[in-house]
Amino acid sequence: MAALAFSPDEEKGFFDTVLVILNGRCDAVKHPTLLLVHKMVQTAPDLFWKRNGALLAALTRILRTTGANDAMWPVLVSVLSTLLPCP
Structure with a gap:
């Protein structure tokens, strides 16, 4: 199966949509979107996401407002630990 190719404008549009969802107030779509971001971060090249200040x-912000008992907590911790450099 051939890989999908997107133009830079399409990639930016997709990423902007993801950020709007993550920054929004609709929790019903935030968790599935976070799972999608988690998969994208895991499969992307090392430096692809790490320099994205808007995503971090x-x-x-989500981490600060999410309780440790929330279902999103393990995914948030995993994504952030992948994005943040180890000392």
Whole structure:
């Protein structure tokens, strides 16, 4: 199966949509979107996501407002630990 190829404008549009969902108030779509981001971060090249300040800011905000008992917590921790450099 051939890989899908997207133009830079399409990639930016998709990423902007993901950020709007993560920064929004609709929790019903936030968790599935976070799972999608988790898969994308895991499969992307090492530096692809790590320098994206908007994504880090959105995830950090969600982490600060999410309780440790929430179903999103393990996914948030996993995504952030993948994005943040180890000392």
